[in-house]
Amino acid sequence: MPDSIFRPYSPSDALRSDRSAGDRQRHRQKVRESIRENIADLVAEESIIGKDKDKIIKVPIRGMKEYRFIYGDNTPGVGQGDGNSQPGQVLGRQQGQQGQGDEKAGDQPGVDYYETDVTLEELIEIMFEDLELPDMERKILREVLSERISKRKGYRRAGIRIRLDKKRTAISRIRRKLAVQRRVGDEWDEEQRFPFHQDDMTYRHLITDTRPESNAVVFCIMDTSGSMDTMKKYLARSFFFLLFQFVSTKYRNVELVFVAHHTEGREVTEEEFFHKGESGGTFISSGYTKALEIIQERYHPTLWNVYAFHCSDGDNFESDNPATLKAAKELCSVCNLFGYGEIKPLGSRYYESSMLNIFRRLEADNFQTVLIERKEDIWPSFKAFLAKERTHEATVSAEA
Amino acid sequence: MAVDWDVRDLEYWDEKIREKVEEFGLSCFPQEFEVCDHFQMLGAMAYSGMPSHYPHWSYGKSYEKLKTMYDYGISGLPYEMVINSSPSLAYLMRDNTLCLQILTIAHVYGHNDFFANNFTFSSTRAELTLNLFKIHADRVRKYMEDPSIGVEKVEDLLDAAHAIAIQCRRNLAIKKLSIEEDRRRLLDVAKPLSDPFQNVHKRQTYVQPDLQKTPPSPEEDILLFVRDHNPYLSEWEKDLLTIVHERERYFLPQIETKIMNEGWASFWHREILNSLHLPQELHLEFLVRHNQVVRPFPRGLNPYYLGLRLWDDIKRRHDDPTPEEIEKYGKPTKTGMQAIFEVREVDRDASFLRRFLTEELMRDMDMFQYEPRGEEMVVSKVSDQDGWREVKETLIKNVGLGTVPVIKIEDADHGHNRVLYMRHHHDGRDLQLEYAERTLAYIQRLWGHEVMVETAVNGKKVLLSYSDKGFSTRPLK
16 A cells, blocks of 8 residues: 655644634524523523623523434433343433443434533623613713714825825825826826825824713612512612613713612612611612712712612502602602612512502603512513613604 | 654554555555644544535534533543545544554554445545535535525525435435336336236235325435425525535445444554554553553443454454354354455444344343433343343444434325425334424425424324424324
């Protein structure tokens, strides 16, 4: 037989080995689609709530299956024992046994779960891909806070080298050449050099532009009275988390303010907000008043986009309701969006009082209420929260 | 790992190995080796070793999966990878020791000889393989770049085609008849045989065969049938179906001969290395590595181990039969070498096991059959006097195309309504229904009209169908 050929290792070939890059990307796209379809389940998972933004989280992904006709569960197989196999001996659970030695191209269903690394940011991006923040009322003086960016605006004959527009410069030269040709007529010599002239030089002109709205603040207001148990707090926390993450995707600088209230409102740290249980009755108005105070002091609505969201189980003292309604109205007037989420784990709803009825009397375009009964509701109600506003906005702009 | 060799060492040993290869009478395609690192190996594996292959997301998935398993140490990388082509192309891992490279090179020649001589590979046209894959890749890319087609459409069609690619003809030795030839055959078969005692016998009834039916007799090659009988497919779609079919056809022999092929290569790397007079430390490492490769997997089946045991046993039974074996099988007429060279040409895993896996071997390897019982996997039969035949049958059902359900097209115009009617030839194993549903959806996509498959679930006949209204099942009488 002829001599065999040996091709030594060459690192440059390593580039070629990355030919799967395109297919990996397509696969990742498909995985993303599947994540988006299952987003409601993922959001309900405790593990993603409240994590650091850059943290990589492992999302178990049901593998993109490649379907074909295969045999089902009642298929017997053959294995090899250590010499003492007896009928009736238990080998273990189903699944793990199959196809151990034999790896034919995926003709066994097996466990098609595997984990994929997704940064929280990526996940949020996927989640919010099709959600838009309702176009809010523009803030006066917003430009004070905006950042400066460069924007192209027209062309100039003078400029710095780096902004030279080669195409336009060349066109300009051709134009001049044709003009000269026409003037000279038959005496034109094709061989003649026709260099660029200072007048041909065309430069892009840049101006600095200002970009609107950069700052936002999210107010998380929560009822911490005795009736808010861990489950209710968890649901509230999930909702706040989504709201914060969502607002963060839309603004460069987002601040969070936590206001806890029972019979009086207090500004607290995140830690206290979620973990410290308190007891006593509920004056919702106290939380709203506190939020209004903070807005007046630090986040003046002319300079800040304010988002406020309040979570409660709806159990308010009767006597406080008129004050609450009044404070809510005031909040609506200073906030871009104000929402109220009533958290009523299933079953509790019928014998407890509800603020939803009270808030029905509040007429404001930027006010929304949602009802959360279990963790699967979080994502749909969050979407509804923004979507409703959008349709509303749409009708408003249609009228205008 | 520190590397203790360079390419000159490989060439030195390769020459010695090739001397032995010729001495032993292996006849190989010319061989090329490429030294690669683990990234390149992963890349090669994702595309079944093909230097060029058409793109599809599933290969990206396969890469990610291989890489994850490798990164987490769940599975290592193979020492080598060799593809059936002429010249044959093999990848050697850069990080392996000299001993492993020598073992691998010898192993590769074993595979190479098998590719070149086993009858299942005679349809693969080895000298055209690499070109064929390249041309296919170029065509698929062209369709992807075509603005009127695009990646999405091409991938959707490939998804569907991949789902049924393996539903193709199982025995290439049986000639495929054209529709006309098949109709003529049906007429011939229907003709009553001439009967010298026709005066005494009852008159034979003549049953008119249904010549209108397409296909005239059940058809296994679903992909090609759809390609040829769906007039609404466009040219590029038909071309993609052909490409996928040809790819699958190329890989089928490897699926069909896994145990034989790995056993054969292991047999020869052992013979060759034992005859090379390796320096002692290399030889000791070789023994360790060899035993790692061909060790039995507890509770599983290692094709390297099973294959090697069988080849050794065939050889021994011819060279050195026991008195009982002479009594049972007669006196051997060939030497062991003649016998194994003949077998490597004419068998595939199913027939190899059927012919040469003996009761004694099965008992010696303690082979058992397991079945699901409730949540657990339970040993249901062992290789004792009563059970071994059944265990063997089950094993044969689990190798090669035995793992692929037999589904044939019965009628392409069922109910005179262009419904594609298929039948699953049930052998005791039910179809996995989720997979069946999704696969039917793909066939429906390709056929463009309702498709049905007749099968049985838990002993009851069922008709699964998929139309534009979705999936439905109904019991059959």
